[in-house]
Amino acid sequence: MDRPRKLNHRRNLNRSWEDMEQNCLAQVFIRVGLESLLLFIPFVCKSWYSATKNPACWERIIFPDANDDVTDPFSVNDAVLDRPWTRANRTENQRFDVFIRTFARENDILWRYFSITNFMKMVIDRSAGSLRFLKIPGLLSHYMFAIHKTLQHVGKSCKNFAGLQLTNAAIGRSEAEAIVTFVPNLSFLSLRRSQIPRELMVMLLKGMKNLVLLDVRECVGFDQQDEEILRLASEIPTFLCRGARICAQEHLLRMSDGSLVHVIAVD
Secondary structure, eight states, X not given: OOHHHHHHHHHHHHOOGGGSOHHHHHHHHTTSOHHHHHHTGGGTOHHHHHHHTSGGGGSEEESSOOSSOOOOTTOOOHHHHTSTTTSOOTTHHHHHHHHHHHHHHHTTOOGGGOOHHHHHHHHHHTTTXXXXXXXXXXXGGGSTTHHHHHHHHHHHHOTTOOEEEEESOBOOHHHHHHHHHHOTTOSEEEOTTOBOOHHHHHHHHHHOOOOSEXXXXXXXXXXXXXXXXXXXXXXXXXXXXXXXXXXXXXXXXXXXXXXXXXXXXXX
């Protein structure tokens, strides 16, 4: 190795992470997860803080963080779709609740003053309009108008938005109307394991003409063999509805004291 090349090699070995180019740092931070982007990385150094403001880090917003390296949340491969981070498991809502409470505490926001919709808008604004995919837990559907206001903000500020994953949610008229009104040009929509009445399912199918994939497997509120729904969905290249049913599964659960409790379960 000649002398100039040796000198360059030494310089490269001595470079620290904070000296990396901003675009290179952004490409690394894309893969670290939302929690790290909001709670840890910005406080390491000024260079890292600046890199987290790169819109490329916020093109795909996944609440809560993914647990593995799957990069296609809309894969039709069951082996991929049934992995923990794509499955609406029982802990997802809990992890999201812990995450937003931690964010409020770390930013000295009293919980009684914390606004979930303002938090969602703040995160979405980090993308500077480049957001393309949003995954939010079903817990958000239990905050009044949170999904409605979130999608209204997305529709207004993110013109290239293409994919929404909202699993294990309670889809009412407010949520359905928000999807049809504010993000009608979605290509990918997953409402897997959600509760959605038949008339709202019909509303979605009539109002969304650009869907490439719609996943409503194991949803409660309509039957997977419903003729009108199948007819309306016939134009969608990939329509997944296996396990959709009108009513939730019902059973009796015996408690430790011997009493019986009537339980309705959606999965």
